[in-house]
Amino acid sequence: MSELIKKVTALLSDKTINLFIGYEKGSADRVRALFVRNEEQANKLVYDASCTQNLAGYLLKHEVKRFGKLGILANVAALRSILQLASEFQIKDGEVYVLFANRDGSFVEFTDFHSIEAFLETTDTGIKAEEQEMIARLEAMSNNERWLFWNKEFEKCIKCYACRAACPMCYCHRCTTDVNQPQWIPVASHERGNLDYHLMRAMHLAGRCVNCGECATACPMDIPLNLLTYQLINPIKEIFGATAGMKSDAMYALSTYKPDDKENFII
Amino acid sequence: MEKELKILKYSDLPKLIERFRSQGFPVLAPIRKGKVIEIEQVQTIDEIALDVLLSTQSAKKAAFPKVEKVLGYTLDKSGVKQQPVDLGAFQETVLFGVRPCDASGFKSLDAIFGEEPKDQFYLQKKAKATIISFSCPVADEYCFCTSVGGGPGNATGSDLQFTGISKDEILVEILTEKGAKLSALFADLLSVDGNGIDKSKFLADVKVVFDMDGVVEKTTASFNNAALWLDQSLRCIGCGACAFVCPTCACFDFQDEQNTKKGVRLRLWDSCGFSLFTLHTSGHNPREVQSQRWRQRIMHKFAYMPEQLHVVGCEGCGRCSRACPVDMNIKEHLTSIGVIV
Structure with a gap:
């Protein structure tokens, strides 16, 4: 830990960065985001296996960006978010100082996007075994069973939009669901409004989701929203050969036309 | 009214729910849905999660739901015809097994929605709800009711408050006219020896953390x-x-x-x-x-x-x-x- 504190303190004092996003001890047994601007705050930094929150979303937060050059303690999901955001022109190369913590306490510093890409090529970026199992269960269901499963889950939704707010890829200034004239999707948190919102969100994340699981973790009503977007990862890979968050200059599969694109999904 | 203290047996709780239901009153109570505790309509005592710290959402939805129709209307060439919601049609409801913080929360909502112009959608629903709160035997590190004037046995906003005083018995506090009216439905199950019991012994210890x-x-x-x-x-x-x-x-x-x-x-x-x-x-x-x-x-x-x-x-x-x-x-x-x- 003292390594991390020393490193961040040095980065701040030599003005490499103005603010470092890491983790601190939170309420009960939780950890939470910490925004380090001075040595005193740096002393609160912690890092262990419980630091699973994807902090990359904060890189786009207006109030955080205002501090100037940012540094971040990125886990694998955050590294992928950074590359995906780069491919969508939201972060420029060299704009963010990125640090990755190994399990043994040592650090990897990334000088540019290419070094992140190289690192991810040899890193496990897949979804967890228990999530894989849930997806297999969903895929084994009949259409009707799956429909009932999701309707039952969406019944709990209160449209607090924690899923959207927690998602590093949901950065639109004006989300479709916030437009009420006309209402592209119903604003109300009733059966139809909940269903339309979650399907719309899943479609907008197809081929962009970096499987960090923040949407599901954030949900106060415990809806496994991550499964919706995770289910779209394989089809996008099979049809377009694309995986989100692996290349900083990737062309987004669903908005790019190639003459050799498969068209077998067109009925 | 002056509050009355009675004793009820835990084993009689199923009868309470049956009697409320037989009067046609919907009973809203905390139920488990995976990791989430929701307050929803129940049919029997078995569905109710009485051992939980508190529900994920508050009980406010009984009078202030997440989606509520306030007006219907038709449109044609002659213009718009309004179809107002029948404010008298809200049902008598029993809110059962909520926590003192849920019940006292309605006091704040009463103040907000009771301002002019009065919000009849809320007020009429609230007027039809009888609140039976269960005082808190446990609290966690997020609780701080005692710092904002409440407490694990705070009776504010409750019509009836139940406190477990042994594994078999509940102390019933009849706090309002509404509570007295509802308790008449189970008067035969109440013994009169509740006076002199100090319920504070049975409540969670919630430290005051700020002034x-x-x-x-x-x-x-x-x-x-x-x-x-x-x-x-x-x-x-x-x-x-x-x-x-x-x-x-x-x-x-x-x-x-x-x-x-x-x-x-x-x-x-x-x-x-x-x-x-x-x-x-x-x-x-x-x-x-x-x-x-x-x-x-x-x-x-x-x-x-x-x-x-x-x-x-x-x-x-x-x-x-x-x-x-x-x-x-x-x-x-x-x-x-x-x-x-």
């Missing part, structure tokens, strides 16, 4: 302390989880859903944490950053409501902090405001 008057005073004085609000809110991601699980948050939005022939006007929960909440049509947003929205949340509860409605807009239930995806802990934030010199 509320001091927090109210310092919150009011901290409006321009931009650094304080920024520091507290940097990790806030601007969702509405805190407001939607809160027993006293009452902000709402109206949306019309219509086709060419007919429509409905709906009232929906809204939150001051959303950037859209104060966005003007012009594009100007008077609360353009999250720190201003967070300040509004705290100021509304601890400065504006005490000043204008003479109630604090917080019950200390800690639901907002438990629900927060990024660990915004209101108890911690208020404590830190309390120590500002």
